[in-house]
Amino acid sequence: SSPDSEGGTPELEKAGLLNKTKIAEGGRKLRKNWSPSWVVLVGNSLVFFKDPKSQTPASWRPGNSRPESSVDLRGAKLHWANELSSKKNVFKLRTVTGNEFLLQSETDSLIKEWFITIQSVIDRLDRE
Ligand code: I3S
Numbered sequence: 001s002s003p004d005s006e007g008g009t010p011e012l013e014k015a016g017l018l019n020k021t022k023i024a025e026g027g028r029k030l031r032k033n034w035s036p037s038w039v040v041l042v043g044n045s046l047v048f049f050k051d052p053k054s055q056t057p058a059s060w061r062p063g064n065s066r067p068e069s070s071v072d073l074r075g076a077k078l079h080w081a082n083e084l085s086s087k088k089n090v091f092k093l094r095t096v097t098g099n100e101f102l103l104q105s106e107t108d109s110l111i112k113e114w115f116i117t118i119q120s121v122i123d124r125l126d127r128e
Helices: 108-127
Strands: 012-025 035-042 045-049 069-072 077-080 090-094 100-104
Touching (some): 012 108, 035 108, 077 108
Antiparallel strands (some): 012 100, 035 045, 045 069, 090 100
């Protein structure tokens, strides 16, 4: 692992624009409300920013940022979930606390990369 994984600034794994809706909070179902979200995978967390247009590489650094919400990936589960939406390329992320999100992109390669990268972080945390 690189020096940054030993403490201090968490490692940026990936950042980009995805469509997002939260579908459950603490196990309780929520009404869908899809919207574009700037998604940042950093350290053990998936961080969501509300206004993608206002984001710059500097603004998602810890301390400079105002994330809409943040998801702890430890113990999380990831599943392709095309049956949960009429949209294509949808996967579901469920946290240990019972929060569930759908993430989607029109671009096949992009959503596959996100799936693989998030799953690799979950797998790494499972091994710790
Ligand atoms: O799973 P649903 O209930 O069919 O999800 C759709 C609704 O959330 C819909 O909004 P209304 O609550 O106003 O009906 C959204 O506009 C749709 O995008 C949701 O379905 P998709 O298939 O896009 O996930």
